[in-house]
Amino acid sequence: MEPAWVDTTLDLNINPCFRTNKAMKREFEGDVVESAPVKYGSGVLVEELNRVSAENKKLTKMLTVLCEQYYSLQHQFMEFVNKNPEIETAAAATTSSPKKRKAECEDYGANMIGFSGNTETSSSDDGSPKTPKDCIKPKVSRVQVRTNPSDNSLIVRDGYQWRKYGQKVTRDNPCPRAYFKCSFAPSCPVKKKVQRSAEDQSILVATYEGEHNHHEHHHSPAAEISLSSNNNTPSSNTGSGPVSSAPTKASAPTVTLELLQPGLGGDETERAALQIDAPAIQQILVHQMAASLSRDPNFTAALAAAISGRAV
DNA sequence: CGTTTTTGACCTGCGC
DNA sequence: GCGCAGGTCAAAAACG
Numbered sequence: 239m240e241p242a243w244v245d246t247t248l249d250l251n252i253n254p255c256f257r258t259n260k261a262m263k264r265e266f267e268g269d270v271v272e273s274a275p276v277k278y279g280s281g282v283l284v285e286e287l288n289r290v291s292a293e294n295k296k297l298t299k300m301l302t303v304l305c306e307q308y309y310s311l312q313h314q315f316m317e318f319v320n321k322n323p324e325i326e327t328a329a330a331a332t333t334s335s336p337k338k339r340k341a342e343c344e345d346y347g348a349n350m351i352g353f354s355g356n357t358e359t360s361s362s363d364d365g366s367p368k369t370p371k372d373c374i375k376p377k378v379s380r381v382q383v384r385t386n387p388s389d390n391s392l393i394v395r396d397g398y399q400w401r402k403y404g405q406k407v408t409r410d411n412p413c414p415r416a417y418f419k420c421s422f423a424p425s426c427p428v429k430k431k432v433q434r435s436a437e438d439q440s441i442l443v444a445t446y447e448g449e450h451n452h453h454e455h456h457h458s459p460a461a462e463i464s465l466s467s468n469n470n471t472p473s474s475n476t477g478s479g480p481v482s483s484a485p486t487k488a489s490a491p492t493v494t495l496e497l498l499q500p501g502l503g504g505d506e507t508e509r510a511a512l513q514i515d516a517p518a519i520q521q522i523l524v525h526q527m528a529a530s531l532s533r534d535p536n537f538t539a540a541l542a543a544a545i546s547g548r549a550v
Numbered sequence: 551c552g553t554t555t556t557t558g559a560c561c562t563g564c565g566c
Numbered sequence: 567g568c569g570c571a572g573g574t575c576a577a578a579a580a581c582g
Contacts, residue, residue, distance in 0.1 A: 402555060
């Protein structure tokens with residue numbers, strides 16, 4: 239028995255990195271109606287539609303702010319790197335063992351590419367010790383997910399369907415690394431590598447390569463990645479969060495997110511903290527916003543009903 | 551029976 | 567050129 243009222247409120251909790259949006263968030267939360275089951279009525283639905291539209295506008299604003307701040311930070315970082323070119327090489331040196339291979343080059347290069355707004359101009363144009371063209375690869379992002387230590391699976395729920403095609407034990411980590419391809423679209427070039435952190439085996443490190451050429455599908459119990467808000471969970475992972483000790487590249491900015499996995503545990507929503515490289519945030523935001531809207535069939539049905547009701 | 555996972559073999563690129 | 571290590575393939579097994 240489902241309530242007749244369609245809950246169209248979005249559980250976005252967006253606010254990981256911009257603290258200036260408290261007012262906006264308050265306004266946003268103020269709009270959330272404690273819904274009670276009521277009968278459908280065209281007026282109610284129209285009102286609901288208006289409310290959702292307003293919500294959508296606010297979300298757009300929030301996204302715009304986020305993007306502006308992202309580009310601002312990006313700009314600052316690039317300036318900083320340009321002024322201190324040694325940082326670039328130092329960062330690479332601190333994160334790679336003497337015999338790091340192409341993968342590390344990809345990671346670092348991709349982070350830089352991603353951080354420069356996905357422009358194909360490599361991080362260092364001239365006089366780079368490495369040949370930039372060798373490091374230009376599809377967009378790479380890294381996600382760290384804290385999981386139950388007793389859970390041995392190398393599964394990172396991110397809303398997409400993956401097919402495992404290989405597993406390998408790497409030299410610098412006793413835990414095996416699993417290789418996944420996107421199985422939703424055969425032509426989808428995205429690959430994912432998942433490996434437990436050598437230092438903290440409760441942390442899964444997922445490396446995504448490439449971008450999906452299709453929309454997120456909604457069949458699997460996708461994890462709902464939502465950006466943690468400042469006041470949502472008082473003891474959330476800020477500062478001394480569970481993954482703060484996770485190794486991150488010195489020059490690769492990371493933002494702590496929370497991964498909601500409603501399908502796990504069952505009793506209470508498990509919150510697995512994750513760190514995600516900044517270049518992936520924008521894409522994830524867009525995906526999650528769209529997914530949140532389209533995931534609920536009740537919402538789409540009610541929306542269609544409201545529109546048709548208005549048209550008639 | 552179709553799909554997914556496992557796993558050993560093979561391929562490829564890099565450092566020496 | 568050789569060896570090593572990461573990445574991929576593909577047949578068999580497992581699973582629903």
